[in-house]
Amino acid sequence: xxxxxxxxxxxxxxxxxxxxxxxxxxxxxxxxxxxxxxxxxxxxxxxxxxxxxxxxxxxxxxxxxxxxxxxxxxxxxxxxxxxxxxxxxxxxxxxxxxxxxxxxxxxxxxxxxxxxxxxxxxxxxxxxxxxxxxxxxxxxxxxxxxxxxxxxxxxxxxxxxxxxxxxxxxxxxxxxxxxxxxxxxxxxxxxxxxxxxxxxxxxxxxxxxxxxxxxxxxxxxxxxxxxxxxxxxxxxxxxxxxxxxxxxxxxxxxxxxxxxxxxxxxxxxxxxxxxxxxxxxxxxxxxxxxxxxxxxxxxxxxxxxxxxxxxxxxxxxxxxxxxxxxxxxxxxxxxxxxx
Amino acid sequence: xxxxxxxxxxxxxxxxxxxxxxxxxxxxxxxxxxxxxxxxxxxxxxxxxxxxxxxxxxxxxxxxxxxxxxxxxxxxxxxxxxxxxxxxxxxxxxxxxxxxxxxxxxxxxxxxxxxxxxxxxxxxxxxxxxxxxxxxxxxxxxxxxxxxxxxxxxxxxxxxxxxxxxxxxxxxxxxxxxxxxxxxxxxxxxxxxxxxxxxxxxxxxxxxxxxxxxxxxxxxxxxxxxxxxxxxxxxxxxxxxxxxxxxxxxxxxxxxxxxxxxxxxxxxxxxxxxxxxxxxxxxxxxxxxxxxxxxxxxxxxxxxxxxxxxxxxxxxxxxxxxxxxxxxxxxxxxxxxxx
Numbered sequence: 001x002x003x004x005x006x007x008x009x010x011x012x013x014x015x016x017x018x019x020x021x022x023x024x025x026x027x028x029x030x031x032x033x034x035x036x037x038x039x040x041x042x043x044x045x046x047x048x049x050x051x052x053x054x055x056x057x058x059x060x061x062x063x064x065x066x067x068x069x070x071x072x073x074x075x076x077x078x079x080x081x082x083x084x085x086x087x088x089x090x091x092x093x094x095x096x097x098x099x100x101x102x103x104x105x106x107x108x109x110x111x112x113x114x115x116x117x118x119x120x121x122x123x124x125x126x127x128x129x130x131x132x133x134x135x136x137x138x139x140x141x142x143x144x145x146x147x148x149x150x151x152x153x154x155x156x157x158x159x160x161x162x163x164x165x166x167x168x169x170x171x172x173x174x175x176x177x178x179x180x181x182x183x184x185x186x187x188x189x190x191x192x193x194x195x196x197x198x199x200x201x202x203x204x205x206x207x208x209x210x211x212x213x214x215x216x217x218x219x220x221x222x223x224x225x226x227x228x229x230x231x232x233x234x235x236x237x238x239x240x241x242x243x244x245x246x247x248x249x250x251x252x253x254x255x256x257x258x259x260x261x262x263x264x265x266x267x268x269x270x271x272x273x274x275x276x277x278x279x280x281x282x283x284x285x286x287x288x289x290x291x292x293x294x295x296x297x298x299x300x301x302x303x304x305x306x307x308x309x310x311x312x313x314x315x316x317x318x319x320x321x322x323x324x325x326x327x328x329x330x331x332x333x334x335x336x337x338x339x
Numbered sequence: 340x341x342x343x344x345x346x347x348x349x350x351x352x353x354x355x356x357x358x359x360x361x362x363x364x365x366x367x368x369x370x371x372x373x374x375x376x377x378x379x380x381x382x383x384x385x386x387x388x389x390x391x392x393x394x395x396x397x398x399x400x401x402x403x404x405x406x407x408x409x410x411x412x413x414x415x416x417x418x419x420x421x422x423x424x425x426x427x428x429x430x431x432x433x434x435x436x437x438x439x440x441x442x443x444x445x446x447x448x449x450x451x452x453x454x455x456x457x458x459x460x461x462x463x464x465x466x467x468x469x470x471x472x473x474x475x476x477x478x479x480x481x482x483x484x485x486x487x488x489x490x491x492x493x494x495x496x497x498x499x500x501x502x503x504x505x506x507x508x509x510x511x512x513x514x515x516x517x518x519x520x521x522x523x524x525x526x527x528x529x530x531x532x533x534x535x536x537x538x539x540x541x542x543x544x545x546x547x548x549x550x551x552x553x554x555x556x557x558x559x560x561x562x563x564x565x566x567x568x569x570x571x572x573x574x575x576x577x578x579x580x581x582x583x584x585x586x587x588x589x590x591x592x593x594x595x596x597x598x599x600x601x602x603x604x605x606x607x608x609x610x611x612x613x614x615x616x617x618x619x620x621x622x623x624x625x626x627x628x629x630x631x632x633x634x635x636x637x638x639x640x641x642x643x644x645x646x647x648x649x650x651x652x653x654x655x656x657x658x659x660x661x662x663x664x665x666x667x668x669x670x671x672x673x674x675x676x677x678x
Contacts, residue, residue: 092568092570092593093570093593093594093595096595097595098594098595098618100594100618101594101595101618103569103570229431230442231431231432231442241611241615243611246611254431254432255432255437255439255440255624256432256435256436256437256440256627261615264612264615265611265612265614265615266611266612267611268610268611268612268615269608269609269610269611270608270609270611270614271607271608272580272582272585272604272605272606272607272608272609273603273604273605273607275604275609275621275624276580276600276603276604276607276623276624276625277624277625278624279437279439279440279624279625280622281620281621281622282614282620282621282622283619283620283621284615285594285614285615285616285617285618286615286616286618288595
């Protein structure tokens with residue numbers, strides 16, 4: 001089958017590889033309907049993370065081809081959406097809603113989903129079947145639920161976005177933009193998108209942003225305070241993962257407020273004293289997408305939300321390299337790969 | 340009047356100073372019934388914080404001597420307990436329960452409470468009157484409510500201690516010990532005190548600790564995991580403020596669990612990536628004691644709790660220097676100063 005492999009930084013190729021098979025009795029093999037490129041795939045692409053002949057892709061929707069003997073809930077032929085971390089969904093950590101930290105999860109995200117087929121561990125605890133085969137136009141939104149929407153949603157939940165709240169969103173990538181959507185869906189009164197790109201500002205407003213702030217750093221913090229009676233946001237979503245973005249998020253939040261951070265931390269060190277006196281709540285990490293999948297699928301199925309709009313470039317799998325380039329150069333917000 | 344002044348590190352004296360007077364119409368002046376030495380007073384005493392002729396003390400109970408023209412709720416003659424940060428208790432931050440970050444609070448804690456009299460800003464928003472003059476044996480507990488109990492209580496609330504939860508407590512100082520008491524009062528099923536001092540272990544057990552762990556560092560984390568099915572505590576109270584104690588707390592907590600940290604951070608830098616993958620909630624800072632005071636006074640008044648037991652040494656104000664030495668040398672857990 002064809003699969004996207006990152007040979008090294010900046011070097012993405014589509015290889016012929018072995019089609020995966022059932023390895024554990026709890027596995028499923030799915031035939032992908034679509035896949036996509038994640039913002040986090042750019043870290044190794046840009047040399048910020050080590051990479052060596054890595055099968056790429058951890059966001060996926062598709063049809064179940066084959067299941068192991070112990071798979072009871074997922075059936076061959078089901079159209080499924082899966083979380084980017086596999087989880088048994090039965091351990092104490094999963095039951096508490098933290099499936100991305102399942103005690104039986106693998107060492108990292110589900111690998112190799114930018115491909116024609118993928119093996120999904122713990123199929124029953126990882127995959128959620130849609131009510132039936134989806135209309136074609138729902139596929140991008142269902143694919144988004146697998147990570148980018150689920151992650152933005154978790155960030156909004158971690159930031160305790162809700163009625164009466166003002167939510168600031170640091171980061172105008174796909175996760176941040178879907179954080180805007182999530183915050184509004186969760187009832188936030190006001191959502192401030194921090195962005196200096198017209199196309200992303202437009203999408204943020206389309207997803208429900210009520211305000212846009214172009215300033216960054218001290219000026220960005222000052223602007224957020226100006227918009228919130230000098231207090232700071234009740235809730236802030238951090239969707240980048242740099243020192244600058246984390247401090248921007250913490251400093252933009254009022255004492256007692258909540259920062260939900262989902263940008264994968266790179267070289268972030270938080271100054272303890274500043275954090276102490278900020279009085280904020282801090283919560284985040286790899287999103288337990290599985291917790292939210294049934295609800296997200298339902299909202300998509302009923303066409304209440306259209307998170308698939310974050311895909312502003314669609315390419316065939318064979319042109320994955322161009323997709324990586326487009327995202328790296330910020331010519332595309334997020335690239336969908338048709339399989 | 341007599342007042343404790345720290346001339347410099349290790350140099351504590353009792354001076355004759357001017358008795359404070361009403362400076363703002365929202366002030367009250369109180370005659371102290373008792374005061375005490377805080378663990379945080381040891382930071383400057385040990386040279387870890389700058390200090391130069393600083394009037395000491397921010398924990399207090401006493402009788403209102405005089406009030407400003409705008410004070411409406413607190414009356415002359417009331418026996419009052421006050422929070423170590425003054426607050427108007429009416430701003431949006433106070434109303435949200437974060438009085439220690441009141442938009443009108445002073446630059447630091449209420450100063451000069453190790454003295455015969457103290458001026459308390461924002462008297463109506465800072466002080467809470469007891470139902471009447473307290474019995475003598477209640478005074479230490481009421482004094483504890485002013486900071487050390489209020490801070491331990493906030494840590495337990497920030498750590499979301501509650502029914503069915505296992506709570507680990509890092510730090511066996513007075514705050515940590517009262518964090519044990521708070522966690523049990525809040526319904527925690529199991530409270531693990533981390534301590535290697537027999538007297539503190541005994542007090543921890545008296546306050547409701549179900550387990551004691553003597554190990555620290557990797558061994559301490561391993562022991563907590565061993566006691567919690569390999570998962571870590573649901574809730575961890577951090578009551579020290581060092582890099583070691585913060586990492587001990589984060590690493591002892593299960594993904595999705597809560598760390599409540601109240602030790603004043605000194606040279607703490609949190610590694611972003613480790614925090615990200617820990618999946619914990621982090622919340623803390625200077626405790627909004629005022630939020631809890633009515634409830635704490637009620638519990639003390641009804642003799643449901645006896646937090647005054649943390650005072651294991653009582654000295655007259657004139658012997659404050661010996662009190663500092665005793666705490667510095669860990670000969671005393673916490674020193675009460677009679678005025």
